[in-house]
Amino acid sequence: MTYEDSILRNIDRQRTAQKAENSQKRFERKETLPVIERAHARAKQIFSDRTHAIQSPDFFSVYGEDGVKADMREVIALRKRWEQKETNYDRVTKKMGDVLEAIVLVHSKQSDWLGGADVMKTSSWDDYKNKTDMLAEWYSPEDGSRLLALAIDVTFGKIAIEKKLKKIREEIDRGELGSIKYFKDRRGDFMGTRNNVPRTVIGVSTGVVEELANAWMKNDDAALKDHAIQVVLVEEILTQLTAMQAYAKRKHKDAVVGAYQQALVVVGQLRKKKAEIPIGRLAHDPIAEEVKKKTRDVFGN
Structure with missing residues (x-):
């Protein structure tokens, strides 16, 4: 590396750090950028599309119309209860989370992120x-079929990440992983409840979400196809699965160990395929680092 290259790299790092700091300050002021507002509107359209989102009314034949509608009424009650106590911080966080979730949904398919x-x-x-x-x-x-449940966390708080990971640890301690009531496989062969599903938490900083949202709203598919976010997410998932399986082994939860092993085979191979994508500055994303740190804290090294 030449002296000039070194200077240019330092300048780029300073700019990146400044952008991240500005993004965090906006978040602390509980503000959202216009691009996040526009991206959130687009995200809501994605969530209503059967191509990307499971719709519970499709399960009338499985659980009965009355059963599904009872679940839907319960969801409405839970949503209202949450909305009554939500703060502006919660609303900003929810929008950021929805945007990240929608982009991951679209580009896992379109750009082969997973x-x-x-x-x-x-x-x-x-x-x-x-x-x-x-x-x-x-x-x-x-x-x-090998299934992995993903819990998106863009709350940007250490307590929230740790809380979700501790919930997963409690599942392992009970010897039973997560359940998905409204599940249908990609081939249409099965509809119903899927049990023993490994769960992981993924997240990145606000600045990364804003960057992704800008590219998404510009329909800049080339930028998103090779974006380092896919490496960050895969590494977060792999780190957690490895730690969770080791914890399950120490607790002698054999059924749980098997579920993690299946997921690890797939995600381990996926990480190798992503090896040529440079992670760059996202190697030190503060939220991604926090996810890994809390994983070590909760499940041990």
């Missing part, structure tokens, strides 16, 4: 009751 996985937003019931935002399903004729 290596051929069929990624779907969960039903509102599974979102509120099972605390799961998305599902990633990998399928091969040899191995069948």
